Amino acid sequence: MVLLLLTGAAILRISLFSELYLRYVQAGLRPYLVVSGALLVLLAVAAAVVGRPEEEPHAEQGQHTEHDEHAGRDQQREHDEHDECGDDSNAYDQHGGHHSPRVAWLLTLPALALLLFPPPALGxxxxxxxxxxxxxxxxxxxxxxxxxxxxxxxxxxxxxxxxxxxxxxxxxxxxxxxxxxxxxxxxxxxxxxxxxxxxxxxxxxxxxxxxxxxxxxxxxxxxxxxxxxxxxxxxxxxxxxxxxxxxxxxxxxxxxxxxxxx
The missing domain is CATH 2.40.50.140 (Nucleic acid-binding proteins)
Structure with a gap:
C-alpha cells in the first residue's frame, strides 16, 4: 500500500505538478503518466480501506474456560519462538496474519527518491x-x-x-x-x-x-x-x-x- 502510494505520488509530481517528466519521456506521454499516477494512488487508498481490520467482537460475558487459556498460552509461545528465530516470511501476528518481510520496505526507496530527488536529464x-x-x-x-x-x-x-x-x-x-x-x-x-x-x-x-x-x-x-x-x-x-x-x-x-x- 505504501509503495503504491509513493510511486503514484512521485509520478503525479513529475507529470501533473511539474514538467520534470520531460527529462525521461516525450511531451505526448504526459496524459498516460498522469492517469497511471492517479490509478496507483487510488489503488493505495482502496487497499487501505479494504485492509482495515474489522472491530473485534466484544468478549462474551463470563469466564474463559481453562482450555481457552491453555490455547492462548500455546499460541503466544509459538509466536515468541518465531520472533526469536527472526523468520520474517513465516512469522504471524497475534491475530494469525502474516507479517510483511522487512526487506520489502527497500522497494519504497526508488519511489521515495523519485518523489523527493528526481534524477537530472541525461548529459x-x-x-x-x-x-x-x-x-x-x-x-x-x-x-x-x-x-x-x-x-x-x-x-x-x-x-x-x-x-x-x-x-x-x-x-x-x-x-x-x-x-x-x-x-x-x-x-x-x-x-x-x-x-x-x-x-x-x-x-x-x-x-x-x-x-x-x-x-x-x-x-x-x-x-x-x-x-x-x-x-x-x-x-x-x-x-x-x-x-x-x-x-x-x-x-x-x-x-x-x-x-x-x-
Whole structure:
C-alpha cells in the first residue's frame, strides 16, 4: 500500500505538478503518466480501506474456560519462538496474519527518491558513451532554409544538412544552435543534444564541433551563433561531426524539454 502510494505520488509530481517528466519521456506521454499516477494512488487508498481490520467482537460475558487459556498460552509461545528465530516470511501476528518481510520496505526507496530527488536529464556522460551512427547514404537536396539571419536550427537538422545536403543550404547562412557542452581530452568542445524517439532510454547523440570562443564548463547549456565550416566529403565519416565557427557563445538555462525528437 505504501509503495503504491509513493510511486503514484512521485509520478503525479513529475507529470501533473511539474514538467520534470520531460527529462525521461516525450511531451505526448504526459496524459498516460498522469492517469497511471492517479490509478496507483487510488489503488493505495482502496487497499487501505479494504485492509482495515474489522472491530473485534466484544468478549462474551463470563469466564474463559481453562482450555481457552491453555490455547492462548500455546499460541503466544509459538509466536515468541518465531520472533526469536527472526523468520520474517513465516512469522504471524497475534491475530494469525502474516507479517510483511522487512526487506520489502527497500522497494519504497526508488519511489521515495523519485518523489523527493528526481534524477537530472541525461548529459555529457551519456553523449560520450553513444557511438556516432553515420552512413554514406541519404545524400540529397534539402529544402531551402527560412529567410533571415540567424536561422534557428536543431542540432539534428544542422548536422543532417551539413553532412548530407548536396545543395549546401548552410553555406553563407548564420545559424543559432542550443545544447549542452561536451569536450574531448584534447580540448575540442561541442554543443550537444540528445535525441529521443520515445523516452530517455532510446536516446542517441547529435553534436556539433565549435571553433572560436572559449569553452564553457562541461554540461552547461549554451546558445552558439555562427556559420557552418564545411569539412569532408558529403555522407562520409570525414564530414562528422559538423563544425560551426562561433561568433557568439552565450550561457543559457537548461530548457524544460532538454531533448530533441528524432
Amino acid at each position: 555529457s556522460y551519456s553523449a560520450e558513451r553513444e557511438a556516432a551512427q553515420r552512413a554514406a547514404q541519404g545524400v540529397g537536396h534539402f529544402p531551402a532554409l527560412p529567410a533571415g539571419n540567424p536561422v534557428e536550427l536543431t542540432l539534428a537538422e544542422f548536422s543532417s544538412r551539413a553532412i548530407y545536403d548536396s545543395g549546401r543550404s548552410l553555406a553563407g547562412r548564420t545559424v543559432r544552435l542550443t545544447g549542452f557542452v561536451t569536450r574531448d581530452d584534447d580540448g575540442t568542445w561541442y554543443v550537444t543534444r540528445l535525441l529521443v524517439a520515445c523516452c530517455a532510454a532510446d536516446a542517441t547523440t547529435s553534436k556539433v564541433e565549435v571553433r572560436g570562443g572559449e569553452a564553457p564548463p562541461v554540461d552547461s547549456w549554451v546558445t552558439v551563433t555562427g556559420t557552418w565550416r564545411p569539412r569532408g566529403a558529403l555522407g562520409t565519416d570525414a564530414a562528422w561531426p559538423p563544425v560551426v565557427d562561433a561568433g557568439v557563445v552565450r550561457r543559457v538555462g537548461e530548457p524544460a524539454d532538454p531533448y530533441e525528437t528524432r
